[in-house]
Amino acid sequence: MVIRIQKPPAHINHFLHHPFTTISTPPPQDPTTLATQILNSTSKTLPQILESQSPSIQWTPQLVNKTLKTLWNHGPKALQFFTNLLRHPHFTPHASSFDHAIDIASRLRDYKTTWSLVSRMRSLRLGPTPKTFAIITERYAASGKPDRAIRVFLNMHEQGCRQDLNSFNSLLDVLCKEKRVEKAYGLFKMLRGRFKPDVVSYNIIASGWCLIKRTNKALEVLKEMVERGISPNLRTYNIMLNGYVRAGQIKEAWEFFMEMKKRKCEIDVVTYTTIVHGFGVMGEIKRARKVFDEMIKEGVLPSVATYNAMIQVLCKKDSVENAILVFEEMVRKGYVPNSITYNLVIRGLCHEGEMERAMDFVERMKSDNCEPNVQTYNVVIRYFCDSGEIEKGLDVFEKMDREGCLPNLDTYNVLINAMFVRKKSDDLLVAGRMLIEMVDRGFMPRKFTFNRVLNGLLLTGNQEFAKEILRLQSRCGRLPRKLKL
Template identity: 65%
Template sequence: MLKLHKTAIGPKFPDFSSAKTPLKPHIAPPPPPAVAEVDVTSITNHVLKTNPEILTQNLPTLVQWTPELVHTILKRLWNHGPKALQFFKALDSHLSYTHSATAFDHAIDIAARMRDYKTLWALVAQMRTIKLGPGPKTFAIILERYVASGKADKAVDLFLSMHKHGYPQDLTSFNSFLDVLCKAKQAEIAYNLFKVFRRKFRVDMISYNILANGYCIMKRTPKALEILKEMVERGLEPNVMTYNIILKGFFRAGQTKEAWEFFLQMKRRKCEIDVVTYTTMVHGFGVAGEVERSRKLFDEMVGAGVLPSVATYNALIQVLCKKDNVENAILVFDEMLRKGYLPNVTTYNVLIRGLCHVGKMDRAVEYMDKMKEDECEPNVQTYNLVIRYYCDDGEFAKAFELFEKMGSGHCLPNLDTYNILISAMFVRKKSDDLVVAGKLLIEMIDRGFLPRRFTFNRILNGLLLTGNQEFAREILRLQSGSGRLPRHFRL
């Protein structure tokens, strides 16, 4: 039987070795290691494995706590929201350590992601009590989470009432909110707010750029061009960022001919053409299948005295992986190293994806190991893409081996990880696989992820159809008792 992360099964969600296994009582973990031997990973694992009551007692004395260490641990625990909040609260009563505003913002972001609004606003109130905020970043986090969860109306209400929380609105916070709305494909709401408040906040070029980008994200380049025209009519001169936004918008909408003409206009008007412009062109034409044109633009930028950035190399490597040959992408990667560029996690991820796509899984895993050698640790996206390809190849044991590594306290699985593995468990339609899917469901909910209604119903119905009725009922009892059951489920 495939193992799941033991750290996820706490007192409310015990582990099941089979559909008919009785619930096991919670057993407290062994005491933490000596302070001198503790590192970030071992602290993270201690938090993951420890009962909340015991954690509150022994955590303050575990190490010499600093804001930087707490921030690092909170980031490690990011994909286990309940444990992250337990860790944050366990340090509240520490005698010599006090949470920073950044730590509060991390905790508020985690609570908001879990849609635990009661905890969120309790943390905001606590910030006010100890005079740490809330500040502009705090509001930006809450606004973004409201919009992401489909509550744009609540986000607007919050923005309009920010002054009641001790932080008056200004142009910076207004632009930040417009950006949140636009990146969530709510450009119309953003533009309506813009029209109401542009005089009050004396909107600037940044405001217009944000709106233009919002319409480009939605592939509405004609509207983005209208925003550009309005900007000029109001006496604001477009900058290179404005032109790059429009250029990228054309490529997003599949308008390569228009993108090329716009690029030529930039040259004729002697507009500044920077590394972002060329990177956009290299990526845009490459994704459109014009690999040779993409390569020529890459060479042109070097000839024009514009040095490529890591992002430019990433764009070319991705293009070659998708539209040409992964071996050619590796040649560019090697050239990048020879020229002294340090690849980042995106560089490795696009290359690993390319290797996975052509079935070279062993080499993909070798590049994961190389990441560690280059002090560029694999992130959750790295693990997810390799796990996905292993599942697509029917290599479920290898997929779960990687999944277990993610539970080591360095890179915890996220919602996508669970969805990939749960979907894979339905391929063979085996009873044991459906039990694993049920365990994954319990674990993901325990970690603060709310499954889609479709996923929840699919697992419960799958368990019923494969003779695992008791396990299905146990999941239902556990989740309804915890208050984390998705609405409108059917069984």
Template identity: 30%
Template sequence: MIWSLVNDMKLKGLLNKDTFALIARRYARARKVKEAIDAFEKMENFGLKLELSDFNRLIDVLCKSRHVESTQQVFDKMRKRRFVPDIKSFTILLEGWGQVQNLLKLDEVYREMRDEGFEPDVVTYGIITNTYCKAKRYDDAIELFQEMMSKNFKPSPHIFCTLITGLGSEKRLNEALKFFELSKVSGFAPEAPTYNAVVGAYCCSMRMFDAYRIVDEMRKCGVGPNSRTYDIILHHLVKARRTEEAYSLFQKMSSDQGCEPTVSTYEIMVRMFCNVDRMDMAMRIWDQMKAKGVLPGMHMFSTLINSLCHENMLDDACKYFQEMLDVGIRPPAQMSSNLMRSLTDEGREDTAQVLVQKIEKLRKTPLVG
């Protein structure tokens, strides 16, 4: 059917390379790799010349759909018979292997790229730095940074941010702060993500006073704070069981311009109060969230409903379960069975049965979009 439509488009003069890119992307997302490759190769059958940019587009689509092994196979096959890859081709592959955390293949492609005469650029360095940091290979990331500097490349704000975040998370605070100072003199204007990375680094070492000091510095520089800044601090306060301080900070958010709580913020707070068995406060936060028009996700519903079951507050648990069904979220099996078991244990089999029927009805409803 799709190719019949493509034929019609050709007859009407509407066909172009974007059409084939769209078809390939849809197939790749549906895990139909062979069909995606076929769509790319069929371009020639419709009078369109295949070029390196089209090949790069194909491997980018496959990589972003996490079919990296298949992408590598296509890359190896195509380069032997028709395309000479450029640095963009190698960069796409590097990013793909980085996303699936296959450092062996990443290093192999990197060596191959250099053997082919392509020197890494800032984008390449950024991809590899990000991968090394995710794999906690921070010394390798720092060595790469030094190599980049020795070649007079100007590190991007993203590279600084990645290094500060990674080193900070490992409590290598002094090293993280050195990169922050380097970022300040690098010639780029201060950015909120970099400052947020520093806030996170201080929080990981529980130097909250310094974290708040950086927030004040953000204000003076006119780059924040933002909701993400607050979420970072709240996460660490909750982790340290500093509940009152976290709630006090949460209450200040709305009065700080550009810092309205997001669904992520509300989830942090609801989970915090659930963990300390303050269901009254968890439900109060939930009501505030709804009043702001923020929609909760499945995990947030699960946290609240499971905690209400644990506290034997079954009427409230049923109320939020019904709310979950009403917005069309299919409840996870474990949470559903937890609620049904709690209801049955309390002799409320009828209520449990009604909810089971509602779940079945929702499951039979076709997904839209």
């Protein structure tokens, strides 16, 4: 049974802390330890594990959410954990935990679970909230079902959640981020009478056009906005600026930036970061550095993101050594590098073949209380494998497991591909086991990957294992049409 311990009133507190009172304080509730226990459990032992925690553990939303996040790359286990918790009569779920679980279920394309969580949420009067719908529509749009996303939005009021301008903007954003700006703009025009678009709506559509490098369309939309009496804001300008940079129109970007200055537009750290990044990707390191130095004189302090932009472009167009100088400079100035910063430097070092120094940075990351994430490990695994050091790649794979970092689809793809280079039959067995593991964790291998592993196993005389993989493939619906029963 799960007991929620509530903070006692102050007068009771006195008795609780009396030396003769035997009520113990709850143990430290560490989501990582909990997640590890859950990962090592089976569907049978999981309820017992949760049960054994129950006398002391407080299932706060933070603990539940953090645990779900840690289990992100093992969706089925994450959902098992959450649905088991829901069975406990004394567990009081929070709307945000439902949203996390719904996010995980819809990422697995398990829409049955998704919607049953929604109705559970509803029966507990916790939602669904507009955020819940943003999650679900994003998942539909991301898996090639933008029309389904739109339908979900149009029907959300039936789930007790009224559409408003905010939720409309969310939907437009989701469609634009999935590069369905054409569709988003059509919907925008169709429903603008009903939702009265604002500057946010227009900014979303404009950045959608910019994302697919159609800066002229973005300008057109913004012109229409002004004609309708809505003024652009700083974000609007930053969106256009970034659009030019993305589209490689660096001349236009610079002119736009100059125009902003001339018109005494407020210019902020985002504007500068965009320019630094823009010059950098064009290989104009000196000009990037100049803008970087200039912004401080103009009274705009760089952010960690600005440093990240600078570090990235130095790695790509200059040298890692200079990038590391900037890294040390930011640390000296009291900035705290984040995981993106570390990953950039690590990637830069890997790219130069400096694998040992890259691994040193992974350690430094840890000692700086910035846990290496799945992207960090993916980078070093990829570079080890690409340089033929398969064994070291596998070592890092084991290391991340020990550190409690779950691999994602990229990790498996990189490693499975690497299992073919040495032409060793043992490697194919490893590939087969990885294939089984990734499916177990909710990742869908491509048909190509299945076939490659299958052929490899057959050619190395592992007929029995090949059959097992074939059965797995058919369960995944990844069989060639002819073989499907």
